Amino acid sequence: MLQINNMNVYYGNIQALKGVSLEITEGEIVTLIGANGAGKSTLLKTISGLLKPKQGEIVFEGESIGGKVAQAIVKKGISHVPEGRRVFSNMTVEENLELGAYLRKDKQGIREDFENVYQLFPRLFERKKQQAGTLSGGEQQMLAMGRALMARPRLLLLDEPSMGLAPLLVKTIFRIIEEINQSGTTILLVEQNANMALSIAHRAYVIETGRIVSAGTAEELNQSDQIRNAYLGGH
Structure with a gap:
């Protein structure tokens, strides 16, 4: 459904994403985990047209959308829930x-x-x-x-939906994310709460300083000592 190939994104002279490649199949929840400043929000903003990639391609349902304006991307079927909610x-x-x-x-x-x-x-x-x-x-x-x-949307981009919420509300939000997915919407979830994200995702990518450093099923990443120690609070 979505394919990103070797994408580079800059803020001025600073390279925020370095050769990022990932793919999302229809019907999945894919989560992107990583520390603050790793490039997670930059990736979502680039998919939704708020930032332009310098190199690489973004293909959605067979069509190249890299560099299209945000409105055109919404029309294609991608919606973005930004970090910090941004309601009017x-x-x-x-x-x-x-x-x-x-x-x-x-x-x-x-x-x-x-x-x-x-x-x-x-x-x-x-x-x-x-x-x-x-x-x-x-x-x-x-x-x-x-x-x-x-x-x-056919693809929903969620940026840090649990940020600043009480634990009970976090559970509610994640239950609703699962319901949205079960009703047919594919989801790319960016989340610092890696435990919660991996508990509902089918697959996951780990991003560090603008590069994808690990990928696999949610279960595989959950069982990786390296990932556990870095993002899941150890054993």
Whole structure:
């Protein structure tokens, strides 16, 4: 579904991604784990068109999308839930969700997706007329995910969905990520909570200082001493 081949990305003169290659098959949850500053968010921003790769290619469903504008990439079927949620705080929950569907014209389908999002996140339905800025961190995370789902993506990019959330809420968010995947959406998950990420992912990549240094099934990485010691708090 998604293939990245030998991609290099720079911020000015600083190289943030170095020859990154990875692939995602339809229906998977693939997680990307790594320390702060390793290049995880840069990778998602480059896939979604917020950054342009200097070299390499990004192929989505057989079509090269590297360097296309973000709007065109959303239209192709990729939605990005950014780190820090980035909801529109002066707008209501409902208005934020509407914005997620701004490229769509199918009114009936949009109504159905409103229902689907409210079923997935009942808390958002209770707060639909409330300003997004007044929501808790967990509710804002739900809203950011709901907004991305309103575009009906085939591939959902999630950047640090558990950041700053209480442990109980983290479990809820990860359960919902699994539900989204089971309903047919492929997911690329960037997450510092490597234990949680590997518990729901099919496959994983490890990134260090802009390079992919390890890849395998979630189970393989879970059992690797090197990965356990670096990211999973040892044995």
